[in-house]
Amino acid sequence: MKRTLPILLCAALAACAPRGQVDPDVMQIATAPLTCSDKPQCDIWWQRAQDWVRGHSMYEVQTVTDSLIQTAGPGGGKRALAYEITKTPNGDGTTTIGFAAHCDSAIGCKPDPWAAGAAFKQYVRTGIEQSIPGGKGASETGDAGDAPQSAQGASAPAP
Template structure:
């Protein structure tokens, strides 16, 4: 029921948002692919990478960082900068899903683009971007600021171009 409600909210929010330009299909594919880790060791590394990425890409300070939530302050009224909420949910099969949500409060849309930010986040956490930590290595400093992306399915949320949060 929770997933169904979340999906309905996502569709309603997405329907109310207009896009400013097209999102690259490759970016959209990366952004909408669930971020699911297989083992506790892998999940711990990915979770550390997630926190490193948020710390390096957010205009806002991290307000909460636990084993299941990384959340920044913000967004501030009228600003285009993204605020983030990253979640870690244990799945019944022993895997875990890391959810990505980003939103802003700008009437002119968010900057960076939430889809691109989400894709960048997922690639960094998976270790598939240039300069991303590999294997059990400790995460290095994140790459320069890029757009953020929302995680589709599995309760991830991203900001719409009108500043509304979009959950996928």
């Protein structure tokens, strides 16, 4: 009985903890445009984008073209993220790579879409997996924040 009360108190406090708050550093990385300046750089970045999605998605990659990388999902109330990556040429000769991530759970996504977007953009730019300040990296399958997002709006905006 002496051990049960502290465990219940910890569980109650955890349930009351704020949810859905995104670390400002993570949000800054996740919302920064991912723009490559020339074809060689864009080709490298597009290959990295494909590699990252294949390495981080719980769903099968369904579509890979010169302008779209898309996984199956989300579905079945699962918390796993489905990804849609786009490549759009700009009028000035640069190209923007967009990122969108969605899950189908009313209780939140794992990993958090903002952290996944930040990890994706860091990897595409550098080719190096990096942890994201203030949140778990997208490659982690453990608790990565339970931001309240559902299939209707569970996404980190592109770009």
